[in-house]
Amino acid sequence: MNLTDRQINMINMLLKEKRHRAVKYYADRLNVSDRTVYSDLEKIGIVAEKLGFQIERKKGVGIKATSLAEKRETKSIDELTPTAMYGVKERRIKIFELLLFGGKTITYQNLADTFFVSKSSIHSDLINIREYYLSSSSVELISDSQGTRLHGTEEQFQNTFVQFNELIKEHDMKLDVLVSEEEKExxxxxxxxxxxxxxxxxxxxxxxxxxxxxxxxxxxxxxxxxxxxxxxxxxxxxxxxxxxxxxxxxxxxxxxxxxxxxxxxxxxxxxxxxxxxxxxxxYKMKERKDEEDYTPIIEIILNKLSNMIEVDFTKDQQLKQQLAKHFPSMIYRLRNNISTENPFLMQIKHEFGLMYNITWFIMSSLEEELRVLFTDKEIGFITIYFQSTLDRMQMSKRVLIVCPTGITTSGLLYNRVNRILPPLVMIEVASFDKLKTMNLRKFDFIISTAHIRVEDIPIVVVSPLLNDEDMQKVSNFYNSTFILKEKNDIEEVQHGLIKMKKYIDFRFVEFGCDYDTSEDWINDVTDKLVAENFVDEGFKASLLEREKAGGTDLPTGVAVPHGNPQHVKKTVMAVYVNKKSIKWNDGNIRVAIFLCIAKDDMNYVREILGGVYNLVENKEVVQKLFIDSHMQTFTKLLGGDNFD
CATH class of the missing domain: 1.10.1790 (PTS-regulatory domain, PRD)
Incomplete structure (x- = not known):
């Protein structure tokens, strides 16, 4: 009997626990119901004796794994689990390990006998290893009449070991609750x-x-x-x-x-x-010499970003200095196929998804000029620079204090306002007379000691001495306007639908699709796009390369795949909703929105991505707009019907 990955995880948890734990304890950590845990325990119980332990149940206390042999030291799941008990992912990692560390030629029959599965299962495993565990800079997986083996230069082998280490680290992170404090060292x-x-x-x-x-x-x-x-x-x-x-x-x-x-x-x-x-x-542990001057390319990037975001990044000297320092090592890594860790990547994708994808579009448009192929990790680092700059700009508000000509009063107002607003807020003081000659559009809001008329700029009226009530009033206005501004979900969805409508072609909108794999899904849609002359033959390869470098799946059950703009002839958005969830990189996906953005439309990337993200960031919206919907309803919504 083959155990699932979840059941193997549960065995690890049981073996690591020193005391009885309630079923709910395991259910919470495995993100399943209590009923599922009970079901898994029945299956684990069947093989427990072979693994050298038994499950002890105490009513009102919980469950615990105890060794069958007295004074026997508890072993790891790798030591205890017969090869027949591996889950699919564990089996593939183990096969990868055998090929990489063993360095030998192995036949399908050898592997099938070792893992007690069919040769067709081994064939599927090797295809998966080739597609997801290897890359252009790693070794080649060869299967012929002699058997299956890895082939490549020593540098390619060491690159492959790096990829193996990343794989096992990612896998072990998911099992972090199973590791003792001593082992974490x-x-x-x-x-x-x-x-x-x-x-x-x-x-x-x-x-x-x-x-x-x-x-x-x-x-x-x-x-x-x-x-x-x-x-x-x-x-x-x-x-x-x-x-x-x-x-x-x-x-x-x-x-x-x-x-x-x-x-x-x-x-x-x-x-x-x-x-x-x-x-x-x-990795910046040694100074590099003869570095290229990346100032011109940084200027191009900041101009592109400014046009897309509609915020001027070109005058931010701090950002320019950061990029100038970061670029030489980054380009060197990419040109030499050297990967680096980015521990913030998942957080960046989830919290700054829009900026991350805008950054990817900008950088991918320069790959040919820079002679590199960007990875998701490197895009993640650049995204941090852009997002932190944007945050800094948005926090840096300009406030004008308008008061009578008295210097004492204006100084008092300035000092009190300065105490209650954030340090990055820039404050200026002006008299009523000076107000008439000033360019007021550069200010985000005005604090005035009298009622004045100014168009399109918020005004907070306070008393000349700015008492405690006035200070609270100013603080509340700032927080509610610039910090705690709430989104209206319905308005966001309507806005997203309006943006999407401009780029939808109903030849590429389908509900009730019946795809079994992400590969089938991608192949079918990209072939249709090529046939209708929206993209060229290179689009599919660039999209697959993008997926391999970093998946476009979101936690809401939506994937937003996109390829390099240089392969797009005409901008279009393709929407496909599947009957069932399928595996797409790390997530389970039912909705795929394919983005094809031509080079001439790069200035509209923010508009397009912003519209899409308005629709896919909220799981409830995804459920209502796509999963529980159908073609006719979706068409009506794009036509202007209300979403409520």
Missing amino acids: YSSLVKYYGKELVERCQDAVYDFVTNNLETIAEYYINSILNRLIILVYRSSHGHHMEGHVPGLELTESNILLNKLATSMDIYFSHGDVAYLNKHMEA
Whole structure:
């Protein structure tokens, strides 16, 4: 009997718990009902004895896993679970591990016998590994009459180990509740590379950082540590980088490797030193020389962003300096197929989805000129710079205090207002006479000691001495207008529908679709778009590359796939609603809105994306507008019928 991923997770939880826990405890952590937990416990009970434990139930107390052997040390699920008990994802990770760490040719029959599944299941597993676990910079998965194996250069192998590490880290993060505090001290890499090797690499990297660098981001440290662990592991097994680059004898990379070579008795080739040196440059642990001047391209990016957002980013010197500092290492990483960690990526996608996708459109339009292919992680970093700048601009409000000519009174007003408004708010003071000659449109609101008439600018009238009641009045106005401004969901939806209508072609709107996989869905829709001459043949490849670099699925059950604008002939939006949910990257999706935006329409990206996000950010709106709807209703809504 094959256990599901959830049931394996539950076994891990049971084995880690030292005391009885209520069923609800497990239900909450697995995000399922109590009834589902009871059902899973029945199935786990069938195989528990084979795994060396039993489930003990105490009425009114809860359940607990106890070892069948006295004084037996509880083992991990990897040690206890027979290969027949792996879930589908665990089996694929295990097959990937066997191919990568074993380095041998394996037949379909060997794998089928090992995991007690059919050869057709193994075939599906290998297709999945090839499509989702490997990339253009990794090794090639070859299956022929001799068997299945990985093939590539040593650099491609080490890139593949990086991808494997990211895979197991992501998988283990989902099981974080299962890991004891003692095990959390070490990464999930220990069981693959060995405790001594991982600890020695950690010590070497942190010693280097402490002694040679003033400041460096933690994610850069983690990235170089990941590469170093893999390099040391491969070198210890006799695998080395090729090549000889003069002048590397005294580099920072040699300092690290010399220490490890001495302490672990491992030989490192000149190619190994050059390889680590390249990555230390990429992760800002070594100063790069002969860097290109990216000022012109940054100006182009900020102009594009300003036009899309309708906010002027071109005069923000702080943003320009940040990008100028970030770009050289980023471009170097992308041109050398060097990945980096971005621990904020999921949060960025969820909280700043609109800015993230606008950033992706802007940067993808410059890929050819920059000779790179952007990844979701790098787009995430740039999004942070843009979003923080936008937040800073929106917080920086301009306030005009209007009062009589008395200097004492105006000074009192200024000081009191300055105490209750945020530090970034800029305050100016003007007399009634001066008011007539001022450009008032640059102010966000006015505080006045008398009733005055000014068009289109909010005015808060206060007493000349600004008493406590007046101060509360000013504070409440600022918060309600600029900080706590609430959205009207119905208005947002109507606005989104209006924006969407301009770009909808009903040849590409379908409800009640019957797709089984995201691949079928993408292939069918993009083929239709090519056939109707809206996109060229390269659009599908660019869309698939975008999905592989970072999925476009949202937590609301909607995917918003889009390809590179250079492959779009005419801007169009395609809406497809499936009968059932299907797996789309990390999410389960029933609605896919394909965005095809031509280069000539790049200035409308914000309008298009903003309209779409108004419709898909709220799960209830998605349910009502798409899931519980049909073609006729959707058509009426686009025609102007009310959404309520």
